[in-house]
Amino acid sequence: MSESFLTLGSFTLTPVLDGFFRLDGGAMFGVVPRMLWERVAPPDDRNRIRLAMRAWLVRGQGRTILIDAGAGGKLEAKARAIYGFEGVPSLDASLAAAGLGVDDIDLVVASHLHFDHAGGFTTRDTDGMVRPRFPNARYCVRRGEWDDALHPHERNRASYLAENYVPLRDAGVLDLTGEDGEVAPGVRVRRTGGHTQHHQIIEIHDGGQTAVFAADLLPTAGHVPLPYIMAYDLYPMDTLAFKRGFLPEAVERDYLILFEHDPEVAAGRIREENGKLRVERAL
Numbered sequence: 499m500s501e502s503f504l505t506l507g508s509f510t511l512t513p514v515l516d517g518f519f520r521l522d523g524g525a526m527f528g529v530v531p532r533m534l535w536e537r538v539a540p541p542d543d544r545n546r547i548r549l550a551m552r553a554w555l556v557r558g559q560g561r562t563i564l565i566d567a568g569a570g571g572k573l574e575a576k577a578r579a580i581y582g583f584e585g586v587p588s589l590d591a592s593l594a595a596a597g598l599g600v601d602d603i604d605l606v607v608a609s610h611l612h613f614d615h616a617g618g619f620t621t622r623d624t625d626g627m628v629r630p631r632f633p634n635a636r637y638c639v640r641r642g643e644w645d646d647a648l649h650p651h652e653r654n655r656a657s658y659l660a661e662n663y664v665p666l667r668d669a670g671v672l673d674l675t676g677e678d679g680e681v682a683p684g685v686r687v688r689r690t691g692g693h694t695q696h697h698q699i700i701e702i703h704d705g706g707q708t709a710v711f712a713a714d715l716l717p718t719a720g721h722v723p724l725p726y727i728m729a730y731d732l733y734p735m736d737t738l739a740f741k742r743g744f745l746p747e748a749v750e751r752d753y754l755i756l757f758e759h760d761p762e763v764a765a766g767r768i769r770e771e772n773g774k775l776r777v778e779r780a781l
């Protein structure tokens with residue numbers, strides 16, 4: 499199921515859901531007490547909150563770009579139960595609703611390589627082989643994130659699953675980028691750090707307007723206030739520092755924020771009223 503689309507200059511921006519999952523509500527809001535976050539994100543009887551895995555399609559300037567790709571279909575039943583996966587709608591179904599198939603994607607851009615973002619980059623064949631999911635696509639990953647994903651440690655090992663990205667290198671479809679800048683006409687990557695050291699957001703610019711795929715910098719609209727930072731972040735003070743600069747910029751320049759994990763709000767603009775920030779929903 500597609501949730502319709504937005505336009506930004508000559509670009510069409512379409513949310514493509516890869517279903518929903520659940521993460522611990524306390525971990526999603528870090529130091530914020532449950533009595534505060536449970537108002538915006540009511541937990542289930544196992545203290546988990548429901549989150550979307552919402553990739554975004556960027557079409558325009560002759561390209562069809564997919565930003566992140568959800569968890570995909572390779573996780574085992576035990577992991578799917580722990581994370582409360584609802585496989586519906588699948589990314590394939592969401593792409594079909596947007597009139598596309600896996601062959602139509604030219605470029606896949608990764609915010610980072612955690613499984614809920616990069617699991618859908620690859621698929622397992624009936625013979626058990628894992629291969630790139632989008633046969634005609636190049637995959638763009640930040641070099642520092644790639645290096646970290648190949649050398650996981652005790653605190654991030656559960657999130658980095660090699661089968662989601664090593665097959666891209668083996669198939670010769672991986673492009674590593676080192677700096678902030680354009681990865682396609684009008685599409686820029688910008689490092690935030692924080693969640694992972696090389697986590698990046700993706701900006702789409704055209705006609706004087708900007709949309710920002712916020713990934714895990716602002717996973718939901720509820721994460722806009724400065725202290726609402728995930729306990730999953732490896733470098734939460736870096737997240738805080740980036741938010742402190744980014745939020746006023748987003749208000750001033752009227753950025754359209756694309757939310758990856760918000761279960762309801764796919765996109766919105768950040769408004770300031772009486773010194774408080776809120777999200778005005780756009781989709």
Ligand SMILES: [Zn+2]
Pocket residue numbers: 612614615714717759
């Ligand atoms: Zn995430």
